[in-house]
Amino acid sequence: MTKQKALVLFLITLRQIPCTVNFIICFPLLQSDHEITRDLIFRCHLRQLHAGVAQTLATLRQRYSIPQGRSCVRHVIRSCFQCRWATARPLQPKMAEDWTTPTPAFAHMGMDFAGPPFARVTKKTTTPRFVCLITSVHLELVPEMSTVDVMQALRRFMARRDRPATIQTGNFRSF
Known part of the structure; x- marks a missing residue:
């Protein structure tokens, strides 16, 4: 296991401890380009029933701190197949x-x-x-x-x- 994965897992498990120590333990800092962070964002997006960027980010910020969070959440939501299918535009017909x-x-x-x-x-x-x-x-x-x-x-x-x-x-x- 690499140092980065171990750090992210450590910070995620620290969330289980009651928040009396300090701000960093209470809101662990997750790397925005990490695989686990993307998975966490996607699961939160699914738990919120395919909510948009603002609602997913607000839910994530209750427990975690993600630098460049809005762009990271937007990137993950754009890769959601069901959201892309639901918001797809019809093909433009040929002009007369x-x-x-x-x-x-x-x-x-x-x-x-x-x-x-x-x-x-x-x-x-x-x-x-x-x-x-x-x-x-x-x-x-x-x-x-x-x-x-x-x-x-x-x-x-x-x-x-x-x-x-x-x-x-x-x-x-x-x-």
Whole structure:
């Protein structure tokens, strides 16, 4: 048995003695990079039902003193398989081809309607928003939200910009 292991085991067994002697015997100093310390941290982590760094460290500090304790506890908790499995993030899906291939503005666009801003005191209007899925926004004012007015706004948009390849909207059934 090496000196380091013997010292750590000696300090751990000293904990059984009532704490009237001094602070060092009451809170034994454990090496942060030692194998037994890591095992002790992991067991405390399991006893606390896979608690986080702060709670595990607070529980350990009631009995032991570990230099660089927070980083040591964080390292041990990150190696816990169950905690890694429980906090795993889902894989990122591949981005749509429309978003990744270089295209001119408004080649792929979305269309939605903003609420009725007041154009005058007595008259309400709606604002269809033509949104490029990459960069830009185009706004038109429409007096009503009828099919004819929306189609005219779409024609004005296409006269100013080019005809889009795809139009996505949340109101498919509206027009």
